Amino acid sequence: MHGKRGFLPVVSSVLGGLLLLAISANVSPCYGYFMDKQVDKVVNAWSRFDRFLSTFDPAGRYVRQPVERQVPALTFRGFLRQWSDIQLSGDRRIGNRQKDFRFSQMQNLLELELHYQVSPNIEITNINNFMYDSVYNWQDSAGLFAPRTSETFRAYHNFERIVRELYISYRTHNLDVVLGKQQIAWGKMDGQFIDVINGMDRRESVQLEASDYEWRRLPAWMANVTYFFGANSLNFLWIPNFEQDRNPVPGSPWYSPLASPRDTETKAILDGRQDATGDQFRETKRPSTGDFGDHQYGLRLDVSMEPLTWGLIYYYAWNKNPTSFIVDRDIDAAGDPYLIFQPRFTRLHHLGITADYASALSNMPLVGELPIVLRVEGLWTKDVPFADFDHQDRARDGYLNSGIIRRDTLRAAIALEFAFPGNTSAIIQPSLLYTFDWRRNLGGGFGGGIGDEMSLLPVMFIGRPFRFTRDRLRLELTVVPVISLPQKKWQGIKTKFVSSYRFSQFITGRLIYTAFSSGDRTDLYGQYNKWDNIGWELSYEF
Amino acid sequence: MNGRFFSLTVWALLSSLALPTAGAAEQNGDPRKTWKTVAELSETEKARLDLRVDTPRDTTIPYLPAEAYPFEPPYTAEEMGYRAMEFPHIARWSHAMADVFGAITSTGFLDEGITLAYSHYIPDEYGVPGQLSMAPGDAYFRMVFFYTYPPENQGLQDLWILRRTDKEETTKLDNFIYSPNLRRVRRQPQPRRDARFPNNVQTFDDVVGRDAWEFSWRLLGTDVLHETIRFPNTRPTVTLATPDGSFNEVPSDQIKMLGDTYPHYTEDGGVSCYVVEATRKEDWLPHYRMSRLIYWFDQHSFYPLRIEQYDNDNQLRMIEVRNAYLANPALEERGYAGLFTLYYDLALDLMSYSAHDAHWVKKWAPEDRETMFEPDFMRRSWLKYPLKSQSLVYSPEKFFLRPHLDLDKFPQDRNVTIPTELAHRYRLQEEAGHLVFDSSSPLIEVKAPQ
CATH class of the missing domain: 2.40.160 (Porin)
Structure with missing residues (x-):
């Protein structure tokens, strides 16, 4: 089956590549002056690519506009x-x-x-x-x-x-x-x-x-x-x-x-x-x-x-x-x-x-x-x-x-x-699902x-862009626990971590980690605890 | 030691790049100096100025000067601050326009957009008196922004309802957004007043303006400005639009600081300015990220052509420069509106700009007033008055130049420290006449000191 083997190296490469991308995007070319020439070349090459990408919109230019x-x-x-x-x-x-x-x-x-x-x-x-x-x-x-x-x-x-x-x-x-x-x-x-x-x-x-x-x-x-x-x-x-x-x-x-x-x-x-x-x-x-x-x-x-x-x-x-x-x-x-x-x-x-x-x-x-x-x-x-x-x-x-x-x-x-501060937004959202005369x-x-009679889902969210990437990198974390009463009690927790990066105003990439943790195998999230992805x-x- | 020597070299280098023109210099007696401290002003110049800091107060609103607006000469620095409130980033009268904006990083990553802005000034009286006629907490200005570019933002809308504030009524903005993806109008928390917009230099207060009563005012002197917005040599013309949809190709070197009709240019094309410092009042603006601002007000309309912001460590963090023109002649000297505005963050070497194109002074019809400026209107996605603009920069190489640093001016009041790396980039820009992003550019010749 495709994708079974070498999974961790693939993920590591993707993460490593994105990290390098984020860092190199924010290294000023003038640092290159103090660096080795090879590094200088890489930084400048990235800088040129980044500039090219920032205005890269072929479908807009050749389809939409005409x-x-x-x-x-x-x-x-x-x-x-x-x-x-x-x-x-x-x-x-x-x-x-x-x-x-x-x-x-x-x-x-x-x-x-x-x-x-x-x-x-x-x-x-x-x-x-x-x-x-x-x-x-x-x-x-x-x-x-x-x-x-x-x-x-x-x-x-x-x-x-x-x-x-x-x-x-x-x-x-x-x-x-x-x-x-x-x-x-x-x-x-x-x-x-x-x-x-x-x-x-x-x-x-x-x-x-x-x-x-x-x-x-x-x-x-x-x-x-x-x-x-x-x-x-x-x-x-x-x-x-x-x-x-x-x-x-x-x-x-x-x-x-x-x-x-x-x-x-x-x-x-x-x-x-x-x-x-x-x-x-x-x-x-x-x-x-x-x-x-x-x-x-x-x-x-x-x-x-x-x-x-x-x-x-x-x-x-x-x-x-x-x-x-x-x-x-x-x-x-x-x-x-x-x-x-x-x-x-x-x-x-x-x-x-x-x-x-x-x-x-x-x-x-x-x-x-x-x-x-x-x-x-x-x-x-x-x-x-x-x-x-x-x-x-x-x-x-x-x-x-x-x-x-x-x-x-x-x-x-x-x-x-x-x-x-820092364009950080946070949301707390207690939610209730209730059956009358249950x-x-x-x-x-x-x-x-x-x-169950009632379920409580206290959704918590925090997200912020990062200034050092000129706000192109944004991280978000959402946590959704589920508690059902009076029978099931804890039904597991869903965690979602999103890292999004704007390659340009036309191209955006997102890396998303979703996990379903704890809870019994018959619970809402517990049944999916092997579906982390x-x-x-x-x-x-x- | 070497580092200090190097910094001094860079300082000298940048100072040489920031030379004023000869004509202005002659005005000040010194061939290199366009500015004067208060002590250096002539008696004639002082006759228009009231140098007192503690002046009589209004009997009903103690934070206002006792003298009736719009004040008569001699002017105090505080009165100039109140007059300059007429000129926030967005013109303080009902109008429509295409607001073109963008930001560029030091590596040349360019981000741009266009939003069609419809503004409805609520009070019967225009300008600052209109705002002051409203009770604290009441709305005085409504603005709708309809995004048309880039595609990811197309259809996005913002509604801002500005409120008069005081120490008790601190909510300055009701903010609603309509997201085409969400398909609903959603109330948002007001942006933090001192927080920069994402991937931009300017803050919310930079856009909607600051209230003069939140600051202490002091006159630093006078200056003659010859250039604010600087176009690169790669952009010889700019396309500007009119509300009827026609476009004009304008040579960029012919765009004057206060437009063609401004009657007070100096012989060499400069604008005489008062230089005024505004220091944040801690009891009005606690925990604010900026300690003071220095304004360059034109001496006749008090239009702010240059604004510097200093952080709480007293370091220069941001420079804002503007070009304006008489967009609403009916208001005479209070009718100036910004055409181009450039914001420059020195720490990040990040620039953002705004061009207010196709400016259309509007008297909104009653049915427009009642519907277009309400949150629910946005979900109709009805672009009632489409305006067009072609003033996007489009290419990183055609972006505006970093503004003049003016390192030599008012050294006792301006603490400007430039990192060596930024100094190099600045010099490359000055030599090339446009932004230079590539460190392998043959223009780089500066050697590190041995």
Whole structure:
């Protein structure tokens, strides 16, 4: 398998190279005067390369600018990104997974964004994504076979995924009307709280980051109308087109090791060599675009009362993940009972608030004035369906029921952001997921605690650029522990360390270390503690 | 010993590069000297000046001078400081412009951008009186910045709401950003007032201006400036835009310090300046990274053409130089606005610039005032008044020269220590007429002392 051997030397070389790059980028050529001539030559060569790179923009110069000159009403931009993660653990079986791959993603993404100004008030926007993930072809792995279930995991191959956004917008001072395929972001926290409008491609599971939502949201066809009055606005959404979440499927790198059956068995079923055993699942029933009663509606009010801004949201939506209802019971050839489930999407009512407030603390020790921002988001969801394993057991015993109970949930976060000296920013964001009237033996449900009554996620972030690199090097650390009560307690901790370097204003490189530590093997992060990885991103924007 | 000898050599070398022109020198009696200390001023010159430091105070706001704004001669140094508040980096009236900016490192790494800036000055009265008519804590200026270049920032927007401050109301800015990647308007903490923007020299206070009441003022003397912004010989022309979208190719050596219409140039094209020191008041600006500033104010409008910043060790850390012009003639001598501004960090040998192109004095329509300057407007990504600029530098070799160091001026009040390495680079620049990044350049001839 490619990438298995000599892993540490490769990582060392990459790190060493980047370090040398960072140091040499900041060695003034005039130091060379006092150095050996050879060093002088190297420094000057780097200096020349650095200058060349700072204005290196071939796609901008030879594609974007000529196109925009030919069609003045057209604005054209895009990026090309190589985005790879390499796992730090070797081959092993983990739970039901055959984890014999090192690269969990090797994505190549080309985005082309076009805006055509029809008139001062009317604009057409089109954003296209072309993605190819070579992990499935580049590695000879028994554990990676997701394209057999969904080709989208390997490449965007259809209109739905390639044409991410396509809409026409009409604007006046008081009114915005945007019609077409689009994505709406209602949240601005680390994590999703009121950001519930679009479905999400969750192929990266617990590694999905807020910074990637832009490319992982699944845009939907909708009408998005906003009325502005003074500093306030009222936003109305009508969404005929439903896009569900896309979770990791069997044979994808982040498919949960807790999910059964084993990979070998899944492949045997896919090959037709074996029949599925146990409970049976019918085809999922989806909302229909053609049925007016199946459409989704959203309403958002934003009010500005400086220095406080706040907003209220209501979203009559479909749950983004189907719920499996028991519809029948039967006996197999061995005489064991099994259940027949009908997965279908259920209606949810979401009510949310958002607020932020800015201030500055005076005369703080060491730092003097300390600017801060307080952000709050909360979402209360009514009648969320939860699988009830007690009810399922009773159904197996012959007392047929749906196997589902409904509970209200709350997910909320408070973030405090501080601006420290040296452009250092720090965020503390305690987050809560809570299930009202919770009881044991419940499965998962939207917005509720993770396998428990409540989950606490105190997110901590610190980041700063480094002056000695002229702010081209930036380091960020994010730590997310998960504590669930009253049952599971500690569920592990996720640590993410990002080092980003601006090679130029067009080219950026990032080195990312992600670790999932401690927690039990059945816990949210604990199950992925052999999925620690180092990733790199190289992005060229034009 | 050798090091000291070498430093002195470099000092002498740089002093020779910082020679004033002959015409100005003659004005001062000394063939090499353009500046005068207070003690050297003539009685005629002193007649326009009030050298008192302790002057009567305003009865309602004790940190303001008692004399009514905009003051009459003779001027105190403090009154000059108040008059210079008219001229922060961004013109203090409602307008739109294309703000072109960039930074370059000593190795020639160039970073540039363009943002379209829309500014709405809220008070009914223009200028400093307008700001003072607002209560502390109230907003007096709103600015929206719409980034159009480079591609990584395209669509990014900033909203700044400036507030009048005093000792109790210390929040100077409400700051919101709209990120196309985030797709939401997000409130940000205000930037630390003394912190440089990333990969730039200037701080937040350098951009929005400083309030005169936060400093103690003292007159150091007078000077005649002949050059502030310096274009390299590799950039003989500059393309400047007008709000209607047309472009003009302007020879860079014809861009004057205060524009073509300034009536007070000296015979040799210089601008007579008052040189004034502003020392930070500890009770107003505790923990501030800068101890004092020295301003070169033009003697008629009090436009700051050169500003030096000294750190808390009293070392010169930053030089800001400007070119301006009468952008808003209706305001007469208060209508000057910066065209080019260059910031130079001596410790990092880092320069950043800003060019305010296509300046368009605006009286915003009521519907614009009510919508465009609100946070929620940004998420509409609606560029209502597109302006264009072609004044990017584009190439490291065409970047502005480091400003004059003027090592000889006011030595008793200016502590300027230049590292030898920087002195070499400075000399290379002066000899070549443009920035020199490569140490193998044949221009390097300076030998280390034996």
